[in-house]
Amino acid sequence: xxxxxxxxxxxxxxxxxxxxxxxxxxxxxxxxxxxxxxxxxxxxxxxxxxxxxxxxxxxxxxxxxxxxxxxxxxxxxxxxxxxxxxxxxxxxxxxxxxxxxxxxxxxxxxxxxxxx
Ligand SMILES: [Zn+2]
Numbered sequence: 532x533x534x535x536x537x538x539x540x541x542x543x544x545x546x547x548x549x550x551x552x553x554x555x556x557x558x559x560x561x562x563x564x565x566x567x568x569x570x571x572x573x574x575x576x577x578x579x580x581x582x583x584x585x586x587x588x589x590x591x592x593x594x595x596x597x598x599x600x601x602x603x604x605x606x607x608x609x610x611x612x613x614x615x616x617x618x619x620x621x622x623x624x625x626x627x628x629x630x631x632x633x634x635x636x637x638x639x640x641x642x643x644x645x646x647x
Contacts (some may be wrong), residue, residue, distance in 0.1 A: 541565060575605045594623065594630040603636055 537546045540557035542565040547557035556562040559596040595603065615629065616618045620627045620639065 547562055571605070578628075580605050593633055595636055596628060596630060596632070600631040600636050604639055 536548055538549050538555070539546055540561055541555045542561035543557060545557045547560065549555075556565065597611055597615070598608055601608045604611065611620070615622055621635050622631055624630070
């Protein structure tokens with residue numbers, strides 16, 4: 532339950548008790564991650580990517596859906612689907628759905644960061 536003096540972290544969405552009225556993040560790491568995220572977003576939109584994806588991070592997990600992977604990569608679901616169709620991205624089948632592994636997503640992120 533959310534207590535009246537609790538606040539929702541701007542970055543991770545966790546509830547916390549602020550030490551000052553200006554505190555908007557639950558911890559310093561969230562503040563610096565949010566800052567990096569905003570810088571990344573600005574870069575992405577300058578490069579013509581859609582940077583309007585939700586700011587909250589996706590919890591790391593073994594397999595991502597196409598939608599989740601597209602959010603992480605900062606590209607549209609359609610763009611990601613196209614890459615998959617062209618066999619440029621390795622996918623796995625899980626419960627009848629096409630999924631992308633954590634390793635693959637990270638490789639893609641890394642290769643994209645190298646392009647910057
Ligand atoms: Zn936080």
